[in-house]
């Protein structure tokens with residue numbers, strides 16, 4: 699049984715046609731990789747799936763038990779507050795604060811959950827790790843990662859690969875849009891997004 703379906707999704711920004719009749723079915727346990735040139739529309743597709751943007755045509759059909767977590771472009775945080783405050787605040791918004799899970803994720807990425815330094819003091823890679831954690835910390839069953847490895851060092855990329863394989867094993871579905879093909883991730887399908895079309899490879 700599918701978790702979500704993109705049916706005939708098209709999107710333009712004025713005269714720029716970005717997505718043209720995109721069809722995609724996502725099932726539990728799927729790990730999908732989408733790649734394509736800068737500006738081909740990867741983030742736009744993710745934003746439509748997350749209801750941040752509206753498609754001009756087509757629809758996103760969601761199963762009743764779908765819960766989406768996402769890292770899209772630069773994750774936004776309350777800069778004056780700590781990692782702890784930000785993650786607890788975001789999780790609390792949906793009543794899904796699971797401190798043990800958040801601590802495990804911070805430990806995986808070697809972030810100190812108890813460090814009270816403000817987020818504005820975090821490096822690019824540290825912020826990216828925090829963005830990955832906020833995307834998965836509520837045990838959602840569908841995770842969208844847009845350029846997840848941006849700013850990550852080799853060790854963090856390996857930890858990220860480990861996290862993805864673990865999520866897939868638990869039946870979660872993961873969609874990664876990236877220029878980096880992660881060799882240790884067990885992708886179930888890969889796609890090229892080009893000239894508005896999503897093509898299975």
Ligand SMILES: Nc1ncnc2c1ncn2[C@@H]1O[C@H](COP(=O)(O)OP(=O)(O)OP(=O)(O)O)[C@@H](O)[C@H]1O
Nearest residue numbers: 711714716734735736737738739740741742743845
């Ligand atoms: N809100 C917007 N208004 C106008 N144009 C937009 C808007 N959002 C995206 N675009 C344009 O749509 C195209 C697709 O952008 P998008 O961010 O989806 O690409 P991408 O595949 O994620 O690129 P990258 O690999 O560089 O992250 C780009 O040409 C971009 O300039």
